[in-house]
Amino acid sequence: MKQQNNALETQTLNLYYGSTQALIDVDIQIPKNKVTALIGPSGCGKSTLLRCFNRMNDLIPDCSLSGSILYHGEEITGRSTDVVELRKRIGMVFQQPNPFPKSIYENVIYGPKVHGMKDRKELDAIAEKSLKGAAIWEEVKDRLHDAARGLSGGQQQRLCIARTLSVDPDIILMDEPCSALDPIATAKIENLITELKEEYTVVIVTHNMQQAARVSDYTGFMYMGRLIEFDTTSVIFERPKEELTENYITGRFG
Amino acid sequence: MQKNRCESQITDLFTRQNKEKAISGIWLGTALVAVITIILILGFLLKEGLPAILEIGIPAFIFNEIWTPTSETPSYGIYSLIIGTILVTIGAIAIAVPLGIGSAIFIAEVAPPKFREAVKPAIELLAGIPSVVYGFFGLVVLTHWLRISLDLSSGATWLAGSIILGIMALPTIVSVSEDAISSVPKDFRSASLALGATRWQTITGVLIPSALSGITAAIILGLGRAIGETMAVLMVTGNAAIIPDPIYNILSPIRTLTATLGIEMGEVAIGSTHYHALFGMALVLLLITLIVNLSATVILARIREGQIGSSRAPFLSHDHQNQIKSILLLVILAGLCLFSYQVVGIFGIAILTAILALCYGGLRILSRQSKEKIAFAIVTSATALVLFALVAIIFDIVSNGLPAITWEFLTEGPRNLGRSGGIFPAIIGTLYLVIGAIAIALPIGVGAAIYLNEYTLEGRLTRIIRAGNDLLNGTPSIVFGLFGFAFLVIFVGLGVSLLAGQITLTLMILPTIIRTSEEALKSVPDSLRHGSLALGATRWHTILRVVLPAAAPGILTGTILGIGRAAGETAPLLFTAVVFSKRYLPTSVFEPVMALPYHLFILATNVPGADTQKYGTALVLLVLVTGIYAVAILMRRHAQKTVRW
Ligand SMILES: Nc1ncnc2c1ncn2[C@@H]1O[C@H](COP(=O)(O)OP(=O)(O)OP(=O)(O)O)[C@@H](O)[C@H]1O
Numbered sequence: 023m024k025q026q027n028n029a030l031e032t033q034t035l036n037l038y039y040g041s042t043q044a045l046i047d048v049d050i051q052i053p054k055n056k057v058t059a060l061i062g063p064s065g066c067g068k069s070t071l072l073r074c075f076n077r078m079n080d081l082i083p084d085c086s087l088s089g090s091i092l093y094h095g096e097e098i099t100g101r102s103t104d105v106v107e108l109r110k111r112i113g114m115v116f117q118q119p120n121p122f123p124k125s126i127y128e129n130v131i132y133g134p135k136v137h138g139m140k141d142r143k144e145l146d147a148i149a150e151k152s153l154k155g156a157a158i159w160e161e162v163k164d165r166l167h168d169a170a171r172g173l174s175g176g177q178q179q180r181l182c183i184a185r186t187l188s189v190d191p192d193i194i195l196m197d198e199p200c201s202a203l204d205p206i207a208t209a210k211i212e213n214l215i216t217e218l219k220e221e222y223t224v225v226i227v228t229h230n231m232q233q234a235a236r237v238s239d240y241t242g243f244m245y246m247g248r249l250i251e252f253d254t255t256s257v258i259f260e261r262p263k264e265e266l267t268e269n270y271i272t273g274r275f276g
Numbered sequence: 277m278q279k280n281r282c283e284s285q286i287t288d289l290f291t292r293q294n295k296e297k298a299i300s301g302i303w304l305g306t307a308l309v310a311v312i313t314i315i316l317i318l319g320f321l322l323k324e325g326l327p328a329i330l331e332i333g334i335p336a337f338i339f340n341e342i343w344t345p346t347s348e349t350p351s352y353g354i355y356s357l358i359i360g361t362i363l364v365t366i367g368a369i370a371i372a373v374p375l376g377i378g379s380a381i382f383i384a385e386v387a388p389p390k391f392r393e394a395v396k397p398a399i400e401l402l403a404g405i406p407s408v409v410y411g412f413f414g415l416v417v418l419t420h421w422l423r424i425s426l427d428l429s430s431g432a433t434w435l436a437g438s439i440i441l442g443i444m445a446l447p448t449i450v451s452v453s454e455d456a457i458s459s460v461p462k463d464f465r466s467a468s469l470a471l472g473a474t475r476w477q478t479i480t481g482v483l484i485p486s487a488l489s490g491i492t493a494a495i496i497l498g499l500g501r502a503i504g505e506t507m508a509v510l511m512v513t514g515n516a517a518i519i520p521d522p523i524y525n526i527l528s529p530i531r532t533l534t535a536t537l538g539i540e541m542g543e544v545a546i547g548s549t550h551y552h553a554l555f556g557m558a559l560v561l562l563l564i565t566l567i568v569n570l571s572a573t574v575i576l577a578r579i580r581e582g583q584i585g586s587s588r589a590p591f592l593s594h595d596h597q598n599q600i601k602s603i604l605l606l607v608i609l610a611g612l613c614l615f616s617y618q619v620v621g622i623f624g625i626a627i628l629t630a631i632l633a634l635c636y637g638g639l640r641i642l643s644r645q646s647k648e649k650i651a652f653a654i655v656t657s658a659t660a661l662v663l664f665a666l667v668a669i670i671f672d673i674v675s676n677g678l679p680a681i682t683w684e685f686l687t688e689g690p691r692n693l694g695r696s697g698g699i700f701p702a703i704i705g706t707l708y709l710v711i712g713a714i715a716i717a718l719p720i721g722v723g724a725a726i727y728l729n730e731y732t733l734e735g736r737l738t739r740i741i742r743a744g745n746d747l748l749n750g751t752p753s754i755v756f757g758l759f760g761f762a763f764l765v766i767f768v769g770l771g772v773s774l775l776a777g778q779i780t781l782t783l784m785i786l787p788t789i790i791r792t793s794e795e796a797l798k799s800v801p802d803s804l805r806h807g808s809l810a811l812g813a814t815r816w817h818t819i820l821r822v823v824l825p826a827a828a829p830g831i832l833t834g835t836i837l838g839i840g841r842a843a844g845e846t847a848p849l850l851f852t853a854v855v856f857s858k859r860y861l862p863t864s865v866f867e868p869v870m871a872l873p874y875h876l877f878i879l880a881t882n883v884p885g886a887d888t889q890k891y892g893t894a895l896v897l898l899v900l901v902t903g904i905y906a907v908a909i910l911m912r913r914h915a916q917k918t919v920r921w
Pocket residue numbers: 039044062063064065066067068069070071082
């Protein structure tokens with residue numbers, strides 16, 4: 023019963039880059055249709071953990087892991103897992119906006135096309151739906167065929183979110199999606215994230231404490247490869263159990 | 277006293293400023309050399325060629341297909357030669373582009389990083405093999421093999437020409453497109469994979485489109501090399517001035533513009549209509565390369581514009597792109613059909629149809645993971661084929677050439693038309709030519725780069741200089757040969773001499789040196805310059821003491837590439853500097869010399885029964901030139917590894 027409510031779950035997850043260990047015995051449960059924030063000092067393994075969920079770590083030579091990762095209760099670390107299908111279900115938004123050097127429209131329909139959709143009408147509908155979902159439709163609807171690289175940074179990032187939505191994932195991983203953006207663009211994306219949780223499970227890595235407090239329902243605090251504490255955001259920010267967590271969120275350490 | 281010092285400082289200042297002005301004037305002068313050269317080339321081609329064209333009449337010159345300049349009733353139509361040039365180039369591109377891009381994909385994206393580390397420099401090295409060596413291999417091995425395996429009366433055909441030119445263009449195409457693909461930001465790759473695309477989908481959907489301008493540039497470089505090539509085509513195409521019948525008959529002999537110039541220029545009576553018609557032909561050749569280069573520039577600019585984003589409408593709308601894709605596909609299919617028909621007969625078409633049907637069916641049924649596997653297998657085999665071809669050439673030359681290498685061969689003059697004795701004068705002649713060319717080209721080239729990069733802002737003048745440089749760079753080497761003959765040998769009166777050859781080579785390698793030097797200067801950060809200028813150093817002083825030392829490795833690399841190119845070239849020397857068999861070394865720069873590439877060319881085409889000597893000469897030339905290139909590549913790697921600014 024409990025499992026059903028977790029979109030993602032890890033059990034004693036250990037991860038190594040060559041011989042250096044980046045994750046140590048991580049046990050985390052990411053609840054469905056909630057926003058979960060991962061916080062912690064630089065280099066503590068937040069991105070690494072995030073990349074485990076959609077197996078992007080596969081691309082890093084000599085990266086190895088042990089333990090298990092469950093996606094809706096199903097093991098996804100094995101060789102038999104269809105990574106391509108997995109990545110379709112678990113989308114990812116990167117730190118730097120990275121639209122392809124194509125038109126806005128082509129960026130959004132890239133995913134569906136890759137997954138075999140050809141019909142132009144369907145593609146048009148998906149493009150519109152995804153762009154609306156990422157709250158950028160109004161801004162770009164008249165210039166869908168312009169180059170995506172001509173958009174502002176904030177618009178590019180929302181386009182990337184739209185691109186992620188286009189393949190209809192059920193989890194969206196975001197790795198510091200606002201760190202390259204100005205406050206106004208950041209506010210837009212934060213609003214968007216709160217809207218997204220209606221339909222999606224969101225995991226977001228952030229360095230910005232206020233942002234974590236504003237957008238997330240749950241927060242995990244990581245430190246040197248370990249998950250130190252995981253609880254609802256209000257608990258973590260108001261009465262954390264661990265001293266390390268408290269020190270970190272009150273800015274009392276370097 | 278006080279006043280006096282002031283005054284002397286001011287006069288100092290004046291002389292210093294004058295000195296700066298004088299120096300900048302000198303650099304301007306060097307920067308103009310390229311422009312002046314291209315103007316002179318055009319001028320001389322027009323002067324020598326236009327009267328003949330007008331006398332023959334433009335339509336009769338361009339559109340008449342009969343080229344019989346030495347018959348009783350001469351006819352000067354170059355149509356079949358133009359067609360020959362185009363056909364050989366198309367064939368070469370059809371071979372080199374798929375193989376080259378396939379290999380580039382394999383090396384950049386599929387192969388393990390270790391393979392890439394090893395193969396990349398090797399392929400760059402192969403780009404340096406002199407064209408006469410390719411031609412020699414084509415003549416001795418390829419045409420022979422084609423004749424036997426296809427049961428032809430002669431293997432010297434359009435097909436042979438296209439294969440050799442294709443192989444020649446491959447290293448450049450592979451190396452430049454590989455650079456383009458692997459410099460696509462990692463972000464794009466991650467984004468595509470994170471959407472659930474397979475690696476192959478990522479390659480075709482994101483990486484190749486993002487690298488399109490680089491890949492296009494690679495193809496154009498290859499195309500330029502194919503159109504302008506003289507020696508290799510001349511040696512393998514059979515040189516019959518006819519239009520293949522039917523037009524797609526790739527087993528027909530063929531003759532190109534460049535080959536005609538290479539063959540006939542040396543034997544023509546100076547001042548005859550034939551002589552002038554050859555200059556007219558060179559003019560047409562230059563125009564063709566000009567058009568290719570121009571359209572390339574335009575296309576590249578549009579591709580880049582489309583990616584960066586601009587207010588202009590996209591280069592091609594989506595539907596147009598699709599239309600073009602289907603048309604291209606049809607053309608390729610038709611080409612394949614005709615090719616297989618021509619080579620295997622009606623059976624070929626049947627086999628081809630079966631294969632295509634299989635492919636089409638396969639594409640429908642297969643999952644994308646299986647498609648990826650097949651695609652990877654295809655690019656792997658493309659790479660294997662490319663490496664095999666290149667290794668086969670080198671192996672053939674090394675294994676047959678080694679027995680010829682004796683002390684006598686390397687230190688004595690040729691006897692009995694090169695059938696015995698050695699190639700010492702040819703080695704020395706090549707060294708003289710190269711040293712002379714570099715000694716002139718280096719100061720001019722570096723000076724021009726300094727002017728462009730340090731002494732002036734971008735403006736109309738720099739644009740003209742750069743355009744001149746690009747034009748010069750795209751000029752076929754045989755055209756340099758004609759120009760050298762008309763201008764240096766005849767007009768200036770140097771005669772066929774070492775000096776004329778050195779100057780001709782100088783002009784030919786100048787664009788390379790200017791361009792690489794400019795890149796080297798550009799990579800020196802401004803902070804270094806500002807640091808020096810802020811200390812009160814003059815501009816010249818700053819350049820001399822700070823900028824040039826920092827840019828030296830890059831400039832040196834460019835210089836070495838220039839040396840390699842000069843050492844391997846034949847066409848520019850044909851009518852300006854070389855003689856075939858000369859037992860003694862030149863005693864002055866006004867005497868003609870022997871040169872390795874020319875010696876090989878004559879041995880291979882005109883001297884029956886000197887097989888060991890041929891291979892020996894080819895080996896020495898190959899080792900010399902690739903050795904020079906190896907030094908350049910090692911130096912560049914070294915410079916890349918040492919601390920970046
Ligand atoms: N590709 C890699 N190869 C080797 N080590 C890596 C690699 N990526 C990350 N690491 C190491 O793993 C540890 C965790 O890195 P990770 O990027 O997950 O940290 P992070 O919490 O996301 O940091 P930041 O907040 O700076 O993004 C770091 O010590 C880092 O140096």
